[in-house]
Amino acid sequence: MLSRIAESLFWIGRYIERADDTARLVDVHLQILLEDPWAEEDAACRSLLSVMDRDLPGPEVTIGRQEVLDLLAYDRDTPSAIAGSLIAARENARRAREVISTDLWEAVNVTWTQLPARLGARRAHSYFSWVRERSAVVSGIVDSTISRDDTWHFLVLGRSLERADMTARLLATRALAGSVAPDWRTLLHSCGAHEAYLRRYRGIASDESAAGFLLTDRLFPRSIVHALGQAESCLEGLDPLRDHAGVDEARMRIGEARAGLEYRRLSDLLDELPEHMERVQRSCSAASDAIRARYFPAGAVTTWMGGVR
Amino acid sequence: MTDLFDGYPPGAAWDEVIDREGEVRPAYRHVHAALAKMSGPELRARAESLARSYVAQGVTFDFAGEERPFPVDVAPRVVTGAEWDTVAPGVAQRVRALEAFLADVYGPQRAVADGVVPRSLITSSTHFHRQAKGIVAPNGVRVHVSGIDLIRDEAGTFRVLEDNVRVPSGVSYVLSNRRAMTQTFPELFAALQIRPVADYPVRLLEALRAAAPPGVDEPTVVVLTPGVYNSAYFEHSLLARTMGVELVEGRDLVCSGGRVWMRTTQGRQRVDVIYRRVDDEFLDPVAFRSDSQLGSPGLMACARAGTVTIANAVGNGVADDKLVYTYVPDLIRYYLGEDPLVANVDTWRLEEREALEEVLDRLDELVVKPVDGSGGKGLVVGPRASRAELGDLRDRLRADPRGWIAQPVVQLSTVPTLVEEGLRPRHVDLRPFAVNDGDQVWVLPGGLTRVALPEGELVVNSSQGGGSKDTWVLADRRGPRPARPPVDHPHTVAPQSSVPLDVNPDDVRSQSMQQQQQQHERRGRAQVQDRPGGAPC
Known part of the structure; x- marks a missing residue:
């Protein structure tokens, strides 16, 4: 497979997952702001933006729901907002048009054509459910129409890495915001994990078990450990490990992050949650770089300069 | 634009929004x-x-x-x-x-x-x-x-x-x-x-x-x-x-x-x-x-x-x-x-003889309910019942006073x-x-x-x-937040240097490539128009 195509597949996976996760995250946070009369809107919005790697305006500006929506949901120019990442996913699908199934292409393309313009805060919820629905369509088609060859491995590799990264960001909101921090119930809702969690723990909610569920549960597909494990198995599919061979850089990074969560006491993790979550994010980023270096090496870009003799 | 409250009629009942003077509560x-x-x-x-x-x-x-x-x-x-x-x-x-x-x-x-x-x-x-x-x-x-x-x-x-x-x-x-x-x-x-x-x-x-x-x-x-x-x-x-x-x-x-x-x-x-x-x-x-x-x-x-x-x-x-x-x-x-x-x-117990007599007299202005009914089953609103219904009800009340209570409307x-x-x-x-x-x-x-x-x-x-x-x-804005489990591990850390979100470098590069490709096409078309049949040289 062409490196360029593989890279596009990897990014389709990441962008669609990013849109999905961001929609869940913002939706639940806004809902909480509405339902909790004691929430401090400005502080909660700031912590959300800082976790999502956005520049914060100075303290003299009040940030509200509309600003959060504009920056994280409706911005079309940056692939880290929902609209932007759906557009970017479609661009990548266009580049890989010949290897992806027509079903998949149409799902991604239809999403792009239906992308609504900026909506008011009132209709944000319907926008988010639409985004979630579209990304569910895309992942469903990926899982049901694509052979389990490298195409699928790259798509799912992107999806899993992004999922681990986004879940880590989400958990970081818990620690960063101090008194306005979303409680674990909110975080579980963001991941669509609330009902799975309730069934697992029979409704005996405790902060510790909730954290454990999102960090290290082996069965829930959005827990960090599960997502990292899935990424590892995709790398394994791309390049099966042989005897006597060391692991490559990407697998090392991912395995390290996974083991750092899996083989550590939960109480220790919780004590230093922001640090651990930052480490997971950095590992994902490093793994992403390593994957790019190994599988999608861009030829050194030649720059022509006006010669000075 | 007509107000949806236009023609909102005052009634005998307590309206929870508009008081008797027509003011909003x-x-x-x-x-x-x-x-x-x-x-x-x-x-x-x-x-x-x-x-x-x-x-x-x-x-x-x-x-x-x-x-x-x-x-x-x-x-x-x-x-x-x-x-x-x-x-x-x-x-x-x-x-x-x-x-x-x-x-x-x-x-x-x-x-x-x-x-x-x-x-x-x-x-x-x-x-x-x-x-x-x-x-x-x-x-x-x-x-x-x-x-x-x-x-x-x-x-x-x-x-x-x-x-x-x-x-x-x-x-x-x-x-x-x-x-x-x-x-x-x-x-x-x-x-x-x-x-x-x-x-x-x-x-x-x-x-x-x-x-x-x-x-x-x-x-x-x-x-x-x-x-x-x-x-x-x-x-x-x-x-x-x-x-x-x-x-x-x-x-x-x-x-x-x-x-x-x-x-x-x-x-x-x-x-x-x-x-x-x-x-x-x-x-x-x-x-x-x-x-x-x-x-x-x-x-x-x-x-x-x-x-x-x-x-x-x-x-x-x-x-x-x-x-x-x-x-x-x-x-x-x-x-x-x-x-x-x-x-x-206020409720009449029909078991009590005087109460039953009073209720039977005023049946057309009272509400009568069976004692074990739920969901409004069997309830009779006196002012809305027909003469025949009331007559029928009278007989039933006499037969089973324990089974009914009466209340004013x-x-x-x-x-x-x-x-x-x-x-x-x-x-x-x-x-x-x-x-x-x-x-x-x-x-x-x-x-x-x-x-x-x-x-x-x-x-x-x-x-x-x-x-x-x-x-x-409504919560009292100034009231204290009700007891909620305290934050388990409070951190006062300022937002740290956040980890950047990765993007496909191609997506950044593509904008300039798109411009170049378009320029290329435009230039090609321009040249074709300028010099029909001629190759650029």
Whole structure:
């Protein structure tokens, strides 16, 4: 497979997952702001933006729901907002048009054509459910129409890495915001994990078990450990490990992050949650770089300069 | 633009939004302003999206054998924090008194000995079950969940209309109404501070676990439903789902060796607490109706042996008998030594000879209710009944005075409701839900407001084709945040250098490439036009 195509597949996976996760995250946070009369809107919005790697305006500006929506949901120019990442996913699908199934292409393309313009805060919820629905369509088609060859491995590799990264960001909101921090119930809702969690723990909610569920549960597909494990198995599919061979850089990074969560006491993790979550994010980023270096090496870009003799 | 409140008629009843001088009451200032500002089509569009979200969620109830979306009105009902802080303790007080009464009825019957209630009141109740005598509630709770129906009379005072301590339903509509309304009116939720209701399943589960038989460390709680055809099935599944417990039917349970078990893929699993939504008569074919397929044979024996807790307790119906209702203020004084905080509606006990005569004289101006009916069944509103109906009723009252009570026609308070002509007053009641965990009675802020949709209709019941409203209890902005578990690991770390979100470098590069490619094409076209046939050189 062409490196360029593989890279596009990897990014389709990441962008669609990013849109999905961001929609869940913002939706639940806004809902909480509405339902909790004691929430401090400005502080909660700031912590959300800082976790999502956005520049914060100075303290003299009040940030509200509309600003959060504009920056994280409706911005079309940056692939880290929902609209932007759906557009970017479609661009990548266009580049890989010949290897992806027509079903998949149409799902991604239809999403792009239906992308609504900026909506008011009132209709944000319907926008988010639409985004979630579209990304569910895309992942469903990926899982049901694509052979389990490298195409699928790259798509799912992107999806899993992004999922681990986004879940880590989400958990970081818990620690960063101090008194306005979303409680674990909110975080579980963001991941669509609330009902799975309730069934697992029979409704005996405790902060510790909730954290454990999102960090290290082996069965829930959005827990960090599960997502990292899935990424590892995709790398394994791309390049099966042989005897006597060391692991490559990407697998090392991912395995390290996974083991750092899996083989550590939960109480220790919780004590230093922001640090651990930052480490997971950095590992994902490093793994992403390593994957790019190994599988999608861009030829050194030649720059022509006006010669000075 | 016409105001949806145009032509809002003043009525005899207490209107909760517009007072008698035509002014808006302070509690509704925000809501009224928001609704009045909205154009008819806009409000209707929101009503439409509200209804759609209900169909999508599957929030339905069974109406004459047909699954219908539960009608929820767009205009909310508002209760101020101060009003609520008088109502909620009144509801809790009533629940405590009914608990004491039930413990007494199925125990020593002190109240009878002390002459507070006649013995016949208890023994003649159709819901007094001798089978329940001697079953001990592990933490002293029989009324784990109750729904105390309240109304506001012509003076705006809250009064109790009836008690429901058997299997009160409707709380799922409170939860889903709130969810749907926050999505439909985010701006109102942002402007007002409304007390949240989402805690309910957690509270309920805590209360059920607290009621487990002694010695059980990790009790298994289940919700027992009659099945998918029950009108409240949506509620049963919602409660089981939000509590994370199994939703079982009678056939999933088996009683053996003095214990209750459920059949699972992993073999039998012991059940400790059953939150049952099945009526007493169907619970156990051995003890009650032998043709019941909804319960599990042997359940009562297990309950008596103390190996399983049935919540709410069997036989609670004796406490929400409408004749007992007339004694509740006395019961509050007798058991608790307190004065009732929320009054009853004046009621005639037809058993008493003078009362019966008076009622028979004034039948055309009173409301007459059967004592054991629920859901408005059998109720007759005097002023609306025909002469023949009244004559028929007269005979029935004479034949069975124990079976009926009479009350004056109370003009229930009204709240604007969206109908064909715009927002119009419709009568409402309120069912707050109370959960008793043995230590305290917790009252869900708000509750289910039911609204009678036909004009002037005073009977408010979903089984009679009524609708509902989301009920907003305002929080006092300056009040303290209610106790919430403290942040487990507080960090005062300033937002650190956040980890950048990766993007495909191609997406950044592509913009310049796109420009170049387009430039290339443009230049090519230009050259073609400039020098037809000529190659660039």
